[in-house]
Amino acid sequence: MLNNISIRPEEPEDYLAIRQLLLDTFDGDTEADLVDNLRSNCRDLTSLVACTDDDALVGFVMFSPAIIERQQGTLHGCGLAPVAVHVDYQNQGIGSMLIETGIAFAKQYDPAFVLVLGHPNYYPKFGFKRADDFGVDC
Secondary structure, eight states, X not given: OGGGOEEEEOOGGGHHHHHXXXXXXXXXXXXXXXXXXXXXXXXXXXXXXXXXXXXXXXEEXXXXXXXXXXXXXXXXXEEEEEEEEOGGGTTSSHHHHHHHHHHHHHHTTOOSOEEEOOOTTTGGGGTOOOGGGGTOOO
8 A cells, every 4th residue: 555655745735635634533623723823833844745646635744843941952853743644544654654754854954853742652663762761841
């Protein structure tokens, strides 16, 4: 199945399909509203979509700027959220493709960190570690 999936930057024409994907994937509209608000208020976003050969949008990931303030100074990085894959396409590696492609893209900008609020058993396979191991909390 993954041979028929391509990852590309989101386009304005994708916004409605992305919103619907987020509404279909998550309970409620929190994630869909988050994405809309970030798009409206943040210039430095990286948003990617996964599409089938016939250009059906089946996945989405967003990376937005994030700051960690500490006594030694401020660190600039990015946050990964949300990531969504259409229910009919889950468990096929599309989420992993989106996350890995997004992280590789974000690394071009040399972020001090990439953080995610997510399932503790899923994200370590991408190199994520617990924030509290680094003295970071919300």
